[in-house]
Amino acid sequence: MLSLFDFSSKKKLIDTGIFKGATDWHSHILPGVDDGIQNMRDSLGALEYFEQIGIREVWLTPHIMEDMPNSPDELRERYQELQDAYEGPVQLHLAAENMLDNLFNERLAANNLLPIGPEGDHLLVETSYFQPPIDFWGTLEKIKEKGYTPILAHPERYRYMNEADYDKLVAEKIKLQMNIASLAGGYGKPAQMKAQMLLAKGTYSFFGSDLHFLLHFQQAVEAKVVKKEQTPALLKIKNVAE
Secondary structure (H helix, E strand, C coil), rough: CHHHHHHHEEEEHHHHHCCCCCCCCEEEECCCCCCCCCCCCHHHHHHHHHHCCCEEEEECCEEEEECCCCHHHHHHHHHHHHHHCCCCEEEEECCEECCCCCHHHHHHHCCCCCCCCCCCEEEEEEEECCCCCHHHHHHHHHHCCCCCCEEEHHHHCCCCCCHHHHHHHHHHEEEEEEHHHHHHCCCCHHHHHHHHHHHHHHCCCCECCCEEHHHHHHHHHHCCEEEEEHHHHHHHHHEEEE
């Protein structure tokens, strides 16, 4: 009886209203440039699904890292191809998910970057899931010195981080972006528990699909995982980002 009660007290992410008119701040929909979607047909299919659930804007944020050294110019060319092929209502924007590695340090020094946000004054960054990069906090400070606000992608997935680390990030004016699939356990139980904790604390500023494969995202969106008391916190993330 207890498990039945727990199940019936939850709703699907798609039923919370979080996607209606929302912006997806992190996706790998730009085809054939990283470990995300590989062809134009699947990119268009993902965007069609976004239309169905009500997403209004999408930031395409392909990886830039030493293992995937995409250049901003190459990504702009591929982005133009997607824009030419897509005829739907979802607004597309180009940025990047930047691994904090040596390549990033070079690009930051040269200001050869793809920033995110309507004013072009934020940078979406990530680290290894298992350990921080050398001079992690110093690099974040250098980003700010360049005039950008760092947005740390999917902080709930970093196994080396604890609650004190998250509190320090917020204190240092680093914004946090939640992967929506984390709430559905799409990245394992530890990430799910951290996402629930950060959501409850009101720590997130943005959410993103981090869509690499449409099926994975659909499974998260359509899973009954959201408790009644979590819905206002989810909607608050959406409203803060607008």
